[in-house]
Each structure stands twice: as structure tokens, then as C-alpha cells.
Amino acid sequence: MSELKITNLAASVEGKDILKDVSLTVKGGEIHALMGPNGTGKSTLGYVLVGHPNYTIKKGSIKLDGVELVGKLPEERARAGLFLAFQNPVPVQGVRLSAFLRTAYNQLHPDEKIPIKEFYDSMKAHMKKIGIDESFMSRSINEGFSGGERKRFEILQMVMLRPKIIVLDEIDSGLDVDALRIVAEEIREYHSQDTGFLIITHYQRILKNIQPEFVHVLMDGRVVKEGGNDLSLKIEDEGYDWIRSEA
Ligand SMILES: Nc1ncnc2c1ncn2[C@@H]1O[C@H](COP(=O)(O)OP(=O)(O)O)[C@@H](O)[C@H]1O
Numbered sequence: 576m577s578e579l580k581i582t583n584l585a586a587s588v589e590g591k592d593i594l595k596d597v598s599l600t601v602k603g604g605e606i607h608a609l610m611g612p613n614g615t616g617k618s619t620l621g622y623v624l625v626g627h628p629n630y631t632i633k634k635g636s637i638k639l640d641g642v643e644l645v646g647k648l649p650e651e652r653a654r655a656g657l658f659l660a661f662q663n664p665v666p667v668q669g670v671r672l673s674a675f676l677r678t679a680y681n682q683l684h685p686d687e688k689i690p691i692k693e694f695y696d697s698m699k700a701h702m703k704k705i706g707i708d709e710s711f712m713s714r715s716i717n718e719g720f721s722g723g724e725r726k727r728f729e730i731l732q733m734v735m736l737r738p739k740i741i742v743l744d745e746i747d748s749g750l751d752v753d754a755l756r757i758v759a760e761e762i763r764e765y766h767s768q769d770t771g772f773l774i775i776t777h778y779q780r781i782l783k784n785i786q787p788e789f790v791h792v793l794m795d796g797r798v799v800k801e802g803g804n805d806l807s808l809k810i811e812d813e814g815y816d817w818i819r820s821e822a
């Protein structure tokens with residue numbers, strides 16, 4: 576079973592200390608939610624996990640199946656099985672969506688040779704399910720995509736690339752109710768296949784459909800509260816102030 580183990584992680588960006596001490600373990604088949612008010616370092620954690628070059632790790636470790644990821648390149652981390660769906664996915668000019676996914680898949684799973692037709696057929700089937708028109712296959716990544724289309728494409732990547740541990744950063748923002756339901760269905764399906772999820776969100780909205788088993792609250796770069804799904808419901812009702820005064 577796969578396991579992402581984050582221990583005493585501290586990180587800075589532009590000389591500013593954002594993550595101060597984060598420890599968190601996500602195992603295959605588990606759904607975790609990372610909640611917290613705006614600006615507390617949730618997206619920073621996502622970027623640090625996948626090795627974004629702007630972020631400096633000051634201390635701590637990030638292990639996937641016992642292998643240290645700190646110091647590794649983003650592509651090595653992806654190959655190890657880590658995937659991040661971005662809060663704000665960016666356009667990539669001149670790179671076709673279909674070619675991108677095919678190349679990424681081959682890089683992540685070099686030992687598997689899926690015939691191209693089979694791969695594209697599977698891609699089309701997933702696109703249909705997620706609600707992305709087939710014509711998007713030949714479009715440049717995220718160029719001219721609406722917010723919701725970008726989010727759906729993140730989900731398509733998630734299901735096509737078959738990572739071991741998936742971090743979803745505010746996947747619910749910009750999604751309408753139908754898309755949210757589809758996303759929740761995909762997450763539930765993958766969760767049953769031994770994939771571990773860390774769902775970053777400041778709303779309870781998406782969690783209603785997903786029902787995470789573990790909820791962690793990040794404030795000022797530290798995990799200050801942990802609990803089950805009931806914690807997310809309490810946050811929905813009462814906000815974060817009570818946690819802040821406790822901490
Ligand atoms: N590239 C950056 N340069 C300077 N400050 C940044 C940068 N990225 C994030 N920050 C700051 O780090 C803090 C945490 O941001 P972020 O991780 O995006 O929070 P969250 O996702 O929890 O809303 C914020 O104060 C933000 O302004």
C-alpha cells in the first residue's frame with residue numbers, strides 16, 4: 576500500500592516563512608481533507624510537495640513509500656506517484672491536450688506500452704464521463720478554457736495518469752453542481768483502488784459529497800487541529816475562529 580509521509584516540514588517563499596511545522600500521513604485508500612482559512616499555506620504545501628522551484632524547504636521530510644522526495648525534481652516526484660491538481664491551472668501554449676497526456680503517461684509508466692488507439696479510446700471515455708467535449712483533445716492545454724474546463728482537465732489528468740497519491744487544491748472552486756458531483760464520483764472510484772487523497776479546500780461544500788475520513792486544519796503554517804468528517808461540518812457551521820482561539 577502506498578504512503579505519503581510528511582514530517583516536520585517547514586518551507587519559505589521569497590524569504591517568507593510560510594510552512595512552519597507540518598506533519599501529515601496519507602495512505603493509499605484514505606481520503607484526507609486539508610482545511611484552513613485563506614492565506615495559511617495550503618497551496619504552498621501543495622507546491623512544496625511537488626517540488627515547485629520557487630519554494631525552499633527549510634527542514635523536514637516528504638517520503639513516498641519510504642523514498643525521500645525532498646531534493647528531487649518535480650518529474651521524479653511525479654514518477655514516484657505524486658500528483659497535484661493546481662488551484663489555478665495555467666495555459667501551455669502550443670501543447671495539445673491529447674499529446675500532453677500521452678507523453679506524460681509514458682514518462683510516468685515507462686514499463687507499460689499501451690497502444691496509442693487504446694490510450695486515446697480510454698481518454699475519450701473518461702472525457703465523456705467528466706463532461707469534456709472530444710474536440711478538446713486537439714486544443715492547447717488550458718488556452719481559452721473556462722475555470723470549470725480547467726478543473727475538469729485536472730480531473731482528466733488525475734484519472735488518466737494513475738498516480739498513487741493525489742493532492743487536489745481547491746478543485747471545487749469554479750465548478751458547478753453537476754461538475755462537482757462528477758468530481759466526487761471520480762474521487763470515490765479512485766479511492767477504492769488504493770489511491771490516497773489529500774483534498775485541500777476552505778469550504779465544506781465538496782466534502783459533503785466525498786466524506787473524508789480525516790480532516791486536518793492548517794493555520795499559520797501549522798496543523799492546529801485534526802479530526803474526522805465531523806470537524807469539517809463544525810467548521811461549516813462555526814467557521815475557524817474557535818480553532819484559532821484554541822490554538
Ligand atoms: N510566490 C509567492 N511570493 C510571496 N508570497 C507568497 C507566494 N506564494 C504564496 N505566498 C504567501 O504565502 C501565504 C500562503 O499562501 P497560500 O499557500 O496560497 O495560502 P492558502 O492556499 O492557504 O490560501 C500567503 O500569505 C501568500 O501571500
Ligand SMILES: [Mg+2]
Pocket residue numbers: 617618619662744745
Ligand atoms: Mg490556496
